[in-house]
Amino acid sequence: MKKVSIIIPNTDSLLIREVITSLKQQTADMSAVEIIVVGSDEPGLVIEDEMVRFVPTGQSSSYASNKRNIGIQTAEGAILLFLDDDCLPAADWLEHHLYRHGQGEQVVGGAVTFGTENYLQLADNVSAFHDLLPFTPESVRPYLSTANLSVNRKVVEKVGLMGTHMKRAEDLEWTVRFRAGGFRLYFEPRAAIFHKPARNTISKVWQHWVDDAPDTLRVRLMYQKLLKTPFVANYRGMYLWGAPLVAAWATARTFSHAQTFYSYWHTLPAVYLTKMIWCWGAFLNFPKISSQPLTRINRNKKN
Structure with a gap:
């Protein structure tokens, strides 16, 4: 079995010990697996052992993309798996x-599942991950999420590390860059995680979507052809005056799968609200498009 590296960017997560425990209980052979936790662990929940390594970072590596890049440069695996610090992987x-x-x-993304106890958290998850639900079909996708992603190291060596200039949407940019480099993105719904973010209040949901908008829009405009971004997305005013229509269109796409509507129809008002908030964030911080140099990894570099 080839060496496998599981990389988790961590920001003082209270779930990180559960995440690591879930990984150690996988049905797969774990003898050639290393778990690399990169970031900060103020609660002290990361216990290092023969399988688990903790790589602390400073303020200069506050973004998840920086932490993942450090993990990539530290990792020994031929296959790199990415998991977030609020995601519990299924046993298989x-x-x-x-x-x-x-x-x-070469690039595989998995499904995202979540609980239904908190209405706002549920709506946030439906809005963000509607295209990665476990009942959506396995297929080639236009982009994937690093919350649940595996990549052959050779892909990263060819395409480069994650962009470090964005607070959000760095996985959108990275996986679209994989496509531009000639690699297909495959969605495997059976490779599932349980997503449990701390977005369970109006203020946290609001901040999530306001912060998400400028970087996501920047990527969608940078890769307008590959992502089939509508031409009108280039006009800032659309996200103010046209926000109700943009939000309605995005909400309709969110519930386009019959099972999504059947299971989560009651979240529709809150999902629509997340789209309106996103439009406000896009208008408030309309992005400037610039080309960032891409960095290739040095396999021998250790951080």
Whole structure:
């Protein structure tokens, strides 16, 4: 079995010990697996052992993309898996990722599941991950999420590290860059995680979508052709005067799968609100498009 590295950017997560425990209980052979936690651990929940390494970072590496890049440069694996610090992998998560790589896939994304107890958290998850729900079909996708992603190291060596100039949407940019480099993005719904973010209040949901908008829009404009971004997205005023229509269109796309509507129809008003908030964030901080130099990794570099 080839060496496998699981990289988790951590920001004082209260779930990180559960995440690590879930990884150690995988049905796959874990003898060649290393778990690299990169970031900060103020609660002291990361316990290092023969499988787990903790790489502390300073303020200069506050973004998740910086932490993932440090993890990549530290990792020894031929297959790199990415998991967020608020995501609990299913017992067969690793098994399904590795199966797809064994079938020849180079980039594999998995499904996102979540709880229904908190209405705002549920609506936030539906709005963000509607296209990665476990009942959506396995297929080639236009982009994937680093909350649940596996990549052959050779892909990163060719395409480069994650962009470090964005607070959000760095995974959108990175996986679209994979496509531009000639690699296909494969979605395997059986490789599932349970997403449990701390976005369970109006203020936290508001901040999430306001922060998400400028970077997501920047990427969508940078890769307008690959992402089929509508031409009108280039006009700032649309996100103010046209916000109700933009939000309605985005909400309709969110519920376009019949099972999504059947399961989560009651979140529709809150999902629509997240789209309106996103429009406000896009208008407030309309992005300037610039080309950033891409960095290739040095496999021998250790941080």
